[in-house]
Amino acid sequence: MTRGGGEPPFPAVDKCDASRLGPGSTVAADLEGTLLRSRSAFPYYALVAFETGGAPRLALLLLLAPLAAALSRLASPAAGVRVLVFAATAGARVADVESAARAVLPRFYAADVHPAAWRVFAACGGRRLVLTATPRVMAEPFARGHLGADGVAGTELATWRGRATGWVDARRSVLVGEKKAAALKEMVGGDGQMPDVGLGDGRSDYAFMGMCKEAYLIPRTPVDAVRADKLPKRIVFHDGRLVQRPTPLVALLTLLWLPVGLLLSLVRVAAGMLLPMRWLHVAFHALGVRVVVRGAPPRRPGGRTTGVLFACCHRTLLDAIFLSIALGRPVAAVTYSLSRLSEFLSPIRTVRLTRDRAADAGTIRGALSEGDLALCPEGTTCREPFLLRFSALFAELTDDIVPVAMECRMSMFHGTTARGWKGMDPFFFFMNPSPVYTVTFLDKLPGGLTCGGGKSSHEVANYAQRLIASTLSYECTGFTRKDKYRELANNDGVVPVNAEKKRVVW
Numbered sequence: 001m002t003r004g005g006g007e008p009p010f011p012a013v014d015k016c017d018a019s020r021l022g023p024g025s026t027v028a029a030d031l032e033g034t035l036l037r038s039r040s041a042f043p044y045y046a047l048v049a050f051e052t053g054g055a056p057r058l059a060l061l062l063l064l065a066p067l068a069a070a071l072s073r074l075a076s077p078a079a080g081v082r083v084l085v086f087a088a089t090a091g092a093r094v095a096d097v098e099s100a101a102r103a104v105l106p107r108f109y110a111a112d113v114h115p116a117a118w119r120v121f122a123a124c125g126g127r128r129l130v131l132t133a134t135p136r137v138m139a140e141p142f143a144r145g146h147l148g149a150d151g152v153a154g155t156e157l158a159t160w161r162g163r164a165t166g167w168v169d170a171r172r173s174v175l176v177g178e179k180k181a182a183a184l185k186e187m188v189g190g191d192g193q194m195p196d197v198g199l200g201d202g203r204s205d206y207a208f209m210g211m212c213k214e215a216y217l218i219p220r221t222p223v224d225a226v227r228a229d230k231l232p233k234r235i236v237f238h239d240g241r242l243v244q245r246p247t248p249l250v251a252l253l254t255l256l257w258l259p260v261g262l263l264l265s266l267v268r269v270a271a272g273m274l275l276p277m278r279w280l281h282v283a284f285h286a287l288g289v290r291v292v293v294r295g296a297p298p299r300r301p302g303g304r305t306t307g308v309l310f311a312c313c314h315r316t317l318l319d320a321i322f323l324s325i326a327l328g329r330p331v332a333a334v335t336y337s338l339s340r341l342s343e344f345l346s347p348i349r350t351v352r353l354t355r356d357r358a359a360d361a362g363t364i365r366g367a368l369s370e371g372d373l374a375l376c377p378e379g380t381t382c383r384e385p386f387l388l389r390f391s392a393l394f395a396e397l398t399d400d401i402v403p404v405a406m407e408c409r410m411s412m413f414h415g416t417t418a419r420g421w422k423g424m425d426p427f428f429f430f431m432n433p434s435p436v437y438t439v440t441f442l443d444k445l446p447g448g449l450t451c452g453g454g455k456s457s458h459e460v461a462n463y464a465q466r467l468i469a470s471t472l473s474y475e476c477t478g479f480t481r482k483d484k485y486r487e488l489a490n491n492d493g494v495v496p497v498n499a500e501k502k503r504v505v506w
Contacts (some may be wrong), residue, residue, distance in 0.1 A: 010209060013116045013199065013216040023125035026195040028184055028208060031132035031139055031154075033201035034218045035121060035147065036112045037225060041081075041134050044105055045088040046246035048138060051100040052092040055258055061087040062251050077204055078174035081133050081155060082167075090166025094137070094159050099419055102141045103488040104240035109142040111245070113226040117199050117218050124197060127151070129187055131180045131208060148232045153183035181207035236386050236479060239418045239488045241428055243410055254412060261412070261431035264288070268430040272321065272347050278328045280347075288434045293326045295441030298402055307372035308444075309364075311394055312404040313387055313468050314376035316415040317342060317425050318437070319406045323374050324348050326439040332367055334375040341423035357393065364397050374404075377461060380481040381416045385474045387465050388481070395460035399450035403464045405440040405471040418488040440471055 033039035042065060049057040064087045072080030089097060121128060129151045130143045136154030143149040156169035168174055175183055188194060198205075198212030201220070209215035228234060244250050264287070271283050281291055298308055310331065312319050320333030324347075332349040343350055351367045353360040367373045377390035395401070408415070408429075415429025429435060447453045449463055469476045485491050 008217055009206065010200075010215045010217045013120060013218050016120050016197070016214075016216050018120050018123035021120070021123040021125075021197065025124040025197065026126040026128070026193075027121055027124040027197040027199065028129040028131060028187075028195040028212060029117060029121055029199035030180075030201060030205045031130055031134060031143070033220070034199050034205070035114060035117050035130065035143075036109065037114045037223060038112055039201065039220070040247075041084065042248060043108060043246050044134065044138060045084045046251050047104050047108065047240060047242065048092075048097055048100050049088040050242060050246070051104055051240055052089070052096045055255060057088070057092075058246075058251060059255055062248065062255065063087075065248055077133065077176045081174045081176070085135060085155065085157065085168060086166040089135070089157060089164040092164050094157070094162055094164055097135075097137055097157075097164060099489075100240070101138045102490075103238060103419060105138060106142040106146055107235050107238040107240075108245055109139075110146055110228060110231060110235050111225055113147075113231065114218060115223055115226050118226050118230075120197060120199060120216065121147070127195070129153070129184065129195060131175060131183055131205075133174055133176050133204070146231055146233045146235075151187050153180070153187055176204040178207050180205065181211055184208045184211060236382070236384055236477065237418075237484045237487050238383060239420075241413050241417065241420070243412055243414055257412065257433070258431075261433070262427070265427045265430035269345060269426060273345055277324055277330050277347065280325045281328070284325070289430070290434065290436040291322060291325050292436065292438040293441075294438065297327050297441050298444060306368045306398065306400065307370070308400045308402055309368060309394055309398050310372065310374045310402050310404050311390075311464050312374055312376050312406050313472070313474075314378040314381045315383075315406050315408045316381060316429055317422070318408075318415065318429060319376060320374035321346070321348060322406070322408075322437040322439055323404060326441075331372045331374050332370070334364065334367070334373065336379065339421070339423040342426060345426065361393060361397060364394070368398055377464070378481075380484055382479075382484070383414065383416065385472070386477050386479070387469045387474050388477060388479045388484070390461040390465040392457035392461040395451055395455075395457040395464075399445070399447060399452040401445045401450065401460070401464065403442040403445070403467050405438075405442065405468045407438040407440070407472055409436040409438075411435075418485060442467055442471060 029035050032041050046058060046061055049061045064083050068080040068083035127150045128148060130149045132139050132154045134154050135157050136152055139154050140152040143152045155175050156172045158165045158167040158169050173179055195212045198209035198215035200209045201218045268287050275283050284291055310323060324331045330348045332351055334353055335350045336353055338350055353363060375394050377394055378388040379391055382388055410432045413428040413431050415425050449455055450460055451457055465476050
């Protein structure tokens with residue numbers, strides 16, 4: 001398979017002139033080590049393991065990872081893949097694996113795209129095919145949705161009654177070596193027209209690369225990943241609890257931190273519940289939670305008949321609590337079906353809305369008549385530097401509007417979820433070793449830029465969105481709560497409770 005002197009049988013990808021590839025050019029490429037910089041698929045198995053089975057499954061995967069690495073070197077790459085597949089998926093619901101692949105993996109895949117391989121892959125405007133030893137169910141959502149692949153062939157999982165058995169489908173086996181070549185023939189179909197370009201990174205790819213009209217190897221030299229805005233689809237929404245890419249070392253540190261983090265989280269939550277609001281800034285600082293306050297918090301003028309409405313961007317369900325800490329006094333918060341546990345633990349009053357516009361308007365007016373109110377017009381959280389579309393309802397109800405830019409930083413766990421139990425959100429946030437919340441108070445909207453000054457509610461909402469986005473250097477979007485839940489959870493964010501009533505997932 002190599003030329004004399006051990007020289008690889010194919011040239012390096014930098015020898016490929018991508019400018020001559022056009023709309024009719026077709027390409028077949030490996031995933032790990034080719035379209036992705038990293039040759040190790042362990043982080044993606046770790047993400048699936050944690051999302052489908054939590055810490056116990058991640059621990060099992062970590063224990064078996066050395067065995068998988070040894071088998072890959074001493075026996076065959078296929079043997080190592082089988083071990084990883086078993087540890088990450090045995091007994092897991094196939095629907096959960098698919099959900100993690102759709103909502104969690106794309107963010108990590110997108111941060112690892114190889115620039116040289118992407119240059120050639122993107123230049124081919126014809127059919128784009130991806131072949132990988134990773135289970136197809138894990139790789140396909142990213143390859144099709146974010147790389148523009150037209151077909152994906154990967155290892156198939158064996159299933160029984162909707163659950164993965166942990167074994168590989170015996171008919172297809174692990175997709176390495178000649179299996180990749182056979183899969184490529186099947187994908188090409190009856191016309192027999194092989195791809196114009198083949199991309200791979202090692203011996204297990206030589207078989208399918210040799211079938212292409214020309215083929216190139218991806219060198220194993222360190223390079224920077226492709227910028228996110230250069231891919232066909234930006235990552236705006238993603239889910240999952242882990243913040244960092246779970247390499248074996250990161251996975252080990254995460255598992256070791258979990259019991260410590262859980263205890264620390266309980267202490268922090270208890271402090272938030274029991275201590276007066278004016279003490280929480282100092283107490284949280286002592287417990288490792290930093291609260292950074294910027295701008296000038298508005299004073300409470302005497303004689304006011306209605307409260308101020310704080311229009312906040314939405315990062316976690318703790319936004320209103322940290323706003324209250326920044327102000328040194330509790331401020332009521334508007335919520336959309338907050339979990340009963342989170343409501344019980346909240347140190348501030350919560351005002352439930354129903355998504356019925358007329359009823360919600362009355363509820364908000366009533367809350368404002370009693371004092372200040374915190375409201376997140378986005379309606380749901382977004383982790384990336386984007387702002388979702390602001391609902392215009394808040395602008396119709398008062399002219400005393402103070403935009404507030406909320407920003408939080410977490411190093412290990414995300415404090416939000418679209419697919420999991422939202423009651424655990426505050427605990428996961430406080431499980432981070434040293435989370436940071438930044439609260440930036442902007443100037444109160446001038447009278448001429450409110451509905452009372454002649455502006456429409458949509459103009460006011462859009463202005464507030466742009467103001468907060470420019471403060472945070474975020475990008476405004478027109479996405480809504482429904483867009484987020486359709487992408488991450490395959491629903492509209494509304495689940496039926498009974499025939500007459502529906503509850504909004506928030």
